[in-house]
Amino acid sequence: MEIRRVDSDAELEDALSVRRTVFINEQGVPEHRELDGMDAEATHFVAYDDDEPIGTARLRRYDGDDRSTAKIERVAVIEARRAEGIGRDLMCAVERAAREIGYEKLVLHAQVPVVSFYTELGYKTVGEEFEDAGIPHREMTKVLR
Structure with missing residues (x-):
């Protein structure tokens, strides 16, 4: 596996x-919400197993x-490959790139069922739970050192 x-x-x-598979097909997020027009201004990352895309993330x-x-x-991360550390590896790659760019702080909106995943990576919850695309989320932040 490589990122x-x-x-x-x-x-x-x-x-x-990967995003269509996970967010649109699996979670029922409307396509217009998932493909939000922000991709051109973001840095994207893909996790591959051989040449098969199995995970993704973006930074902007x-x-x-x-x-x-x-x-x-x-x-x-596609469902069949979850709990293998792929998400952790993606987050490490994104954080490394953020540091290289010069960012000092990261923000993300975590779906509530995976808040603990981000907490283990050093993120802290901020504010109250909110809904996005019908899915409960929490804002989380991390200061990069």
């Missing part, structure tokens, strides 16, 4: 394929005035 930072249209399509500057903060989004 690649996306640098081609084919790799971006692999990331979108967080909306707002604070240029030192980035948002991690669209973290997904």
